[in-house]
Amino acid sequence: MSAKAGADLHILEARSLSKRFGRVQALSGVDLQIHAGSVLALLGDNGAGKSTLVKIVSGVHRPDTGDLLLDGSRLNISSPRDASAAGIETVYQDLALCENLNVTQNLFLGRERRSPGNAIRRMFLDRRSMEAEAEKAFDILGTRIPSLAAPISALSGGQRQAVAIARAIVWQSRLVMFDEPTAALGVEQTENVHRLIRRLRDRGVGVLLITHNMVDVFALADRVIVLRQGRRVSEMDPRKCTPDDVVSAITGSERAGERSP
Amino acid sequence: MNPQRVRKGSEPAVAPKSIQDWLLKISYGELGLLPVLAALMAVLIVFNFASPYFLTPRNLSNLTLQVGVLGVMALGMSLVLFIGEIDLSAGSVSGVCAIILVLLSSRFGIPGILAVSLAILCGAAIGGIHGKLVTAIGAPSFIVTLTGLLVWQGAQRMLVGNQIGQILINDPLVISIASTFMPFWLSLLIVASTVGYALVFCIRRWKLKQHAGTAGKLGLLGRSMLFPILAIVIFLVLSNHLGVPVLLLILAILALVLTLVTEHTPFGVHIFAVGGNAEAARRAGINVARLKLILFSSCSALAAFSGIVAVSRQYAADGNTGGGNLVLDAIAAAVIGGTSLFGGRGRIQGSLLGALVIGTVANGLDLLGQSANVKSIITGLILLGAVSVDMVARQRRIRSGAAGA
Ligand SMILES: Nc1ncnc2c1ncn2[C@@H]1O[C@H](COP(=O)(O)OP(=O)(O)OP(=O)(O)O)[C@@H](O)[C@H]1O
Ligand SMILES: [Mg+2]
Numbered sequence: 001m002s003a004k005a006g007a008d009l010h011i012l013e014a015r016s017l018s019k020r021f022g023r024v025q026a027l028s029g030v031d032l033q034i035h036a037g038s039v040l041a042l043l044g045d046n047g048a049g050k051s052t053l054v055k056i057v058s059g060v061h062r063p064d065t066g067d068l069l070l071d072g073s074r075l076n077i078s079s080p081r082d083a084s085a086a087g088i089e090t091v092y093q094d095l096a097l098c099e100n101l102n103v104t105q106n107l108f109l110g111r112e113r114r115s116p117g118n119a120i121r122r123m124f125l126d127r128r129s130m131e132a133e134a135e136k137a138f139d140i141l142g143t144r145i146p147s148l149a150a151p152i153s154a155l156s157g158g159q160r161q162a163v164a165i166a167r168a169i170v171w172q173s174r175l176v177m178f179d180e181p182t183a184a185l186g187v188e189q190t191e192n193v194h195r196l197i198r199r200l201r202d203r204g205v206g207v208l209l210i211t212h213n214m215v216d217v218f219a220l221a222d223r224v225i226v227l228r229q230g231r232r233v234s235e236m237d238p239r240k241c242t243p244d245d246v247v248s249a250i251t252g253s254e255r256a257g258e259r260s261p
Numbered sequence: 262m263n264p265q266r267v268r269k270g271s272e273p274a275v276a277p278k279s280i281q282d283w284l285l286k287i288s289y290g291e292l293g294l295l296p297v298l299a300a301l302m303a304v305l306i307v308f309n310f311a312s313p314y315f316l317t318p319r320n321l322s323n324l325t326l327q328v329g330v331l332g333v334m335a336l337g338m339s340l341v342l343f344i345g346e347i348d349l350s351a352g353s354v355s356g357v358c359a360i361i362l363v364l365l366s367s368r369f370g371i372p373g374i375l376a377v378s379l380a381i382l383c384g385a386a387i388g389g390i391h392g393k394l395v396t397a398i399g400a401p402s403f404i405v406t407l408t409g410l411l412v413w414q415g416a417q418r419m420l421v422g423n424q425i426g427q428i429l430i431n432d433p434l435v436i437s438i439a440s441t442f443m444p445f446w447l448s449l450l451i452v453a454s455t456v457g458y459a460l461v462f463c464i465r466r467w468k469l470k471q472h473a474g475t476a477g478k479l480g481l482l483g484r485s486m487l488f489p490i491l492a493i494v495i496f497l498v499l500s501n502h503l504g505v506p507v508l509l510l511i512l513a514i515l516a517l518v519l520t521l522v523t524e525h526t527p528f529g530v531h532i533f534a535v536g537g538n539a540e541a542a543r544r545a546g547i548n549v550a551r552l553k554l555i556l557f558s559s560c561s562a563l564a565a566f567s568g569i570v571a572v573s574r575q576y577a578a579d580g581n582t583g584g585g586n587l588v589l590d591a592i593a594a595a596v597i598g599g600t601s602l603f604g605g606r607g608r609i610q611g612s613l614l615g616a617l618v619i620g621t622v623a624n625g626l627d628l629l630g631q632s633a634n635v636k637s638i639i640t641g642l643i644l645l646g647a648v649s650v651d652m653v654a655r656q657r658r659i660r661s662g663a664a665g666a
Binding site for chain 1 (some may be wrong): 527541
């Protein structure tokens, strides 16, 4: 994957996504483009519809109306499996790791590699190739792991985060979505997550970052999109605005720096 | 300190893998088969001193046959324990399938191989019902299989009907399962190929240079030779009596297949993933409901087979076949073997060795003329010991994780 090569190409485009839960219109007509090698921050108050959008793209929910386009062609995602097959990975806040399994097993969970060869050999795991791949992923992330055979329960919080993110590298994901990755973290671990996200971005991965944390936004984002009550109300460039501008776009108090879509 | 040391120079991101991995695991509280092997050694030594008959070929031959029913059931039980479920009905299922077998054979004259297959299929279907109830309704397996225990026990007694006592079976195949011994040459061949395979395995690994250094090589050799050495000892001892029982071979093959499935296939990883964090497994695209259904079904199929072994040993079945402490012993065997009742942790070989511990205690206490009550108490104490070891190890696991978090 050539880093930055296609920085201006968008990988994923969402066209007028809408989703309704009973009486709640969680999303209405949201457009979105995610570019290779850049970080898009998706902001909004509680209940603005951010997680709903992530869940649609990751195959947990289906949109009522609207389309997803991958590299310009329509994409049908009806399960988490479809999303990962399309190169879309989601890093959940709870990381979704199995603590009893080891690092390699977690990286390849649900998509284990089988030994090459005849039908009998193909029934069995190809541990060596998975471990080699896992090792490469941690090299890329620059994270030290005591051992690939170590169960997740033996890892520190930061190392666990690295494991969850290394999945995206192992799978050569093109788009990685983070739903509030730093919400429960201290300063040091937040910085660690920033570092890992930058590594992904530098490899040409498109990143969608949901956060309530202005530090995340101004440390990482190339673009900011703000949702309010399911509508996209604003798009901003963090290099050209202040945290106050962003906050007022989120809360809806009219201030300078807000541009209507 | 920052746990995320950035790589310096040529320092590899992942520490080299070798015997150190194994020691590391122990320090994390992953004790593997060590506790159960220690327990087995301990009971062997104690009974050796307590009774001069204990280590005779004749008694050890008996012991291997006695452990068959429990061993088969413990293998199945491990599967559901691995996913954090439990099957309290395994004893009743083994009983009802035993009755089904003898009725099919003795009452309806169905040939042995077919009757055995049908009985196992009945077990699989019963397990399928349990699994469906657990996954579709979301009822705890504890309750579902407690219900199963009562229902299938009732069914078993109804099938025995008015006949007082036992229903006999005289199908040669069924009877031969637990009463045939392998000819000398066959057992020699099997033992030799086990040893040969382990050696080839070691040499192949060495060539891959994964296990660098003499210590790494010896460590690998030691671990790979555990079961071949066990096979040699068993073979040498049992050849002095009637030979190696076919039942032991069946048990070994079952354990081998289940070990391969649980430890070396993607499905096996999924089993432990579901046991560890079902939600994470689901998000990784694993069909959790289907997996649970398969495991409940396999557990009950193995329970049925244990019932068949019981019939083969007694030449009969009755309303009490599969009853008593059997199901609790099977759970205890798995736990003594290192299987966690919380799911996600355990090994097939451990459960087999755990069954061997329980079987040995029962056999040894029989030799000493002790009552069933004493057996029950001692087995309970061993279980307590196993659970305590697991709890201490669990604390370690939690602490080793929290230390850096
Ligand atoms: N599965 C669901 N069933 C019913 N309503 C839902 C469901 N998921 C989300 N909603 C509703 O849709 C709206 C948007 O929710 P969403 O989780 O997308 O918000 P969010 O922007 O992620 O908020 P937060 O910052 O609190 O995480 C909310 O009003 C929520 O109550
Ligand atoms: Mg949310």
